[in-house]
């Protein structure tokens with residue numbers, strides 16, 4: 520069974536593509552077979568990330584892991600109905616062709632598109648990175664400006680709710696596990712950080728998501744993109760670049776924490792004979808992927 524992980528948020532610049540790339544590489548390093556689909560064909564950040572990775576591997580002779588990366592383009596048909604039908608067929612075809620994969624990771628655009636809605640409805644896991652700001656929070660829920668109370672769900676939460684409803688109606692077993700992760704957490708704005716944390720805790724129970732620890736605001740993410748590398752490629756004997764600062768080490772722990780929070784099964788361990796009770800995927804602290812007792 521292929522497990523579908525969707526990176527979504529109706530907002531650009533929240534860290535979807537960055538997180539998608541790190542999730543893809545983490546899963547590949549655990550021995551899983553992984554496909555990555557970029558549905559943001561306007562920005563193409565995930566596709567560009569992978570192109571940069573291939574170029575870096577060729578240029579330096581580094582041995583890097585790669586996912587399958589099929590294209591699923593938006594339709595250019597004029598009629599909305601026909602375009603939607605074509606896009607539905609394109610995504611279905613991609614899923615059929617990827618049935619052998621353990622994981623399909625889908626990076627969505629920061630906008631409400633038909634393909635993005637479809638992807639959400641196919642998700643087993645949704646990961647929503649959120650900048651640590653109430654402008655981003657507003658896409659999840661409305662807040663009373665006077666009292667600060669959460670008034671109710673807003674745009675993006677409604678979309679996840681629709682996806683959950685669609686999935687339940689289609690008879691697919693199990694619900695959608697929705698994880699919200701705070702991104703670009705600042706080391707200094709402690710009050711804002713605490714305030715956001717409280718509101719997100721309150722909201723998580725009301726609209727049904729789990730909170731991940733999140734990523735700090737670190738220049739390294741911007742530096743790795745042109746080389747197509749992730750924090751998980753750094754360090755180790757044959758690594759193309761070494762982890763050089765405490766901030767990099769902490770950043771990598773944050774990535775591992777996100778992967779652990781996703782609570783995914785480890786198909787590679789199951790294939791290796793761990794059997795049906797294979798523990799959840801947990802990368803170990805040394806940089807290699809590994810499996811710890813569940």
Ligand SMILES: Nc1ncnc2c1ncn2[C@@H]1O[C@H](COP(=O)(O)OP(=O)(O)O)[C@@H](O)[C@H]1O
Nearest residue numbers: 531532533534535536537703735736737740741
């Ligand atoms: N934790 C972080 N710290 C610093 N910069 C980040 C972090 N996460 C993402 N970025 C940078 O922010 C920009 C937008 O991230 P991206 O992943 O492309 O967002 P999205 O896919 O949601 O539009 C990129 O330049 C990326 O390198």
Ligand SMILES: [Mg+2]
Nearest residue numbers: 535536559564
């Ligand atoms: Mg993106």
